[in-house]
Amino acid sequence: MALFCVPAISQDANWPSQPISFVSGFPGGAATDIYARKLGSELTPILNTSFISDNRTGAGGNIASNIVAQAKPDGYTFLLGTAGTHAINPALYKKLPFDPVKDFTHIALLGNLxxxxxxxxxxxxxxxxxxxxxxxxxxxxxxxxxxxxxxxxxxxxxxxxxxxxxxxxxxxxxxxxxxxxxxxxxxxxxxxxxxxxxxxxxxxxxxxxxxxxxxxxxxxxxxxxxxxxxxxCDLAGFESTTWYGLFGPAALPATIQTKMSQAVLKTIQTDSFRAWLVSQGIAPIEDGSPAAFKKVHEADLVRWAKIVKESGAQVD
Missing domain, CATH: 3.40.190.10 (Periplasmic binding protein-like II)
Structure with a gap:
């Protein structure tokens, strides 16, 4: 058994050894694409690899989400997801080809919009x-x-x-x-x-x-x-914000999740990156850890389901 485990351990230890893809569900030039490219360029010297911004449009981001949900959990495919793709769409679509929580690994919460x-x-x-x-x-x-x-x-x-x-x-x-x-x-x-x-x-x-x-x-x-x-508008307590978050596929090795999360959080918490976020109208996150991200995500699934129901919106 120990011999069978050696290759997996070795692969995790050598990660990353090839380019990493940031998949997003919206076209080039969209805010998610701009964020993915900015984040990738900042991570390149930290992780010593290149990053590819891969835009897979369609179905409100569901196509891109499904690609990552089905991707091999080797640390080379991540999703720049949103509250729309992972908290609103589950209420908006009668059926999704993926589970918004179980089919993903939470990496980092990236900002509020x-x-x-x-x-x-x-x-x-x-x-x-x-x-x-x-x-x-x-x-x-x-x-x-x-x-x-x-x-x-x-x-x-x-x-x-x-x-x-x-x-x-x-x-x-x-x-x-x-x-x-x-x-x-x-x-x-x-x-x-x-x-x-x-x-x-x-x-x-x-x-x-x-x-x-x-x-x-x-x-x-x-x-x-x-x-x-x-x-x-004299509307006490009114707030309506969404978020960006980085997901990996389910079953991503914990060592890769930790290494990627630490690299991302180190990047987005620098003064220069926070200043860039502010210039884009994105509020920086104080705690973007995987645990905090998952907590926000699960709470938003409940919150947005109520708002979608009130709106009467339905795509299919």
């Missing part, structure tokens, strides 16, 4: 604050519409939470991704858009869109003058 409530200042020059938007919505119940990046996306669910908390009604207009949804806002097709912070920052800074609020519990440094929804 708020949404930003955006309006088009040309279409709505009189809406300068969140309270202005709410006042108009109460005058015209159900008449205002909003964009999302798809049914069950974080922006859709943030708007559902927003409507429930403020007792206002809106019409949902889903689009196929961030680009078309942003185009709809900027062209005046829709009245507002809850969009993730990273792609929202440049359009706000350019003046093309007006930010009324962020959905985190605290303001974000990249948009310091934009209040939280709790502040701006």
């Amino acid at each position: 708020p949404n930003v409530l955006l309006v088009n200042p040309e279409k709505h020059p009189d809406i300068k604050t969140c309270k202005d938007l709410l006042a108009l919505a109460k005058k015209k119940p159900g008449e205002l519409n909003y964009a999302s990046t798809g049914n069950g996306a974080s922006g859709h669910l943030a708007a559902v939470q927003f409507g429930g908390a403020s007792q206002t009604r809106y019409t949902h207009v889903p689009y196929r991704g961030q680009g078309p949804a942003m185009t709809a806002l900027l062209s005046g097709e829709v009245d507002f858009f809850f969009n993730q912070s990273s792609p929202s920052i440049p359009v706000v800074q350019s003046g093309k869109a007006r930010a009324l609020a962020v959905t985190s519990s605290q303001r974000i440094a990249a948009l310091p003058n934009v209040p939280t929804a709790a502040e701006a």
Whole structure:
């Protein structure tokens, strides 16, 4: 038996000895792709290997997740997952080809992402604050519409939470991704858009869109003058954030899980990386360990299931 164990032990000890793939379920240039490339470049000198950003789009990230769930647990295939792929999709889809917890190994929690409530200042020059938007919505119940990046996306669910908390009604207009949804806002097709912070920052800074609020519990440094929804909309306790996290396939050897987790956490906790996260509108994590990540993940499965049910969203 000892002789049979020697090759496995040797392989783990020599890890990594070849390039590592970071799989994500969204296209090149998406926030997950940008994060994967940034993280890989920072890990290269630490682990002395190269990293490949492998974008496998489709089914709201489920295709990429399933690829990693079925991957050989040798430490060369990881998933840059999100709360969407691993906490929202399980409630959104009737059946997934993988178990969001049992088929993965938690490596590290990578950051929290708020949404930003955006309006088009040309279409709505009189809406300068969140309270202005709410006042108009109460005058015209159900008449205002909003964009999302798809049914069950974080922006859709943030708007559902927003409507429930403020007792206002809106019409949902889903689009196929961030680009078309942003185009709809900027062209005046829709009245507002809850969009993730990273792609929202440049359009706000350019003046093309007006930010009324962020959905985190605290303001974000990249948009310091934009209040939280709790502040701006008078919605005490309102919060709607998602996260990025790194997963490996199930049965990943503990030695590899530990080595990768330690390398990732060492990287994302440096001052320079934290500054980059802040510039992207991503809130750094204080405890991103595998145990803390798994705890957040399991709690979010329950939390998002309730919100999805309230929204009535369903993909299939």
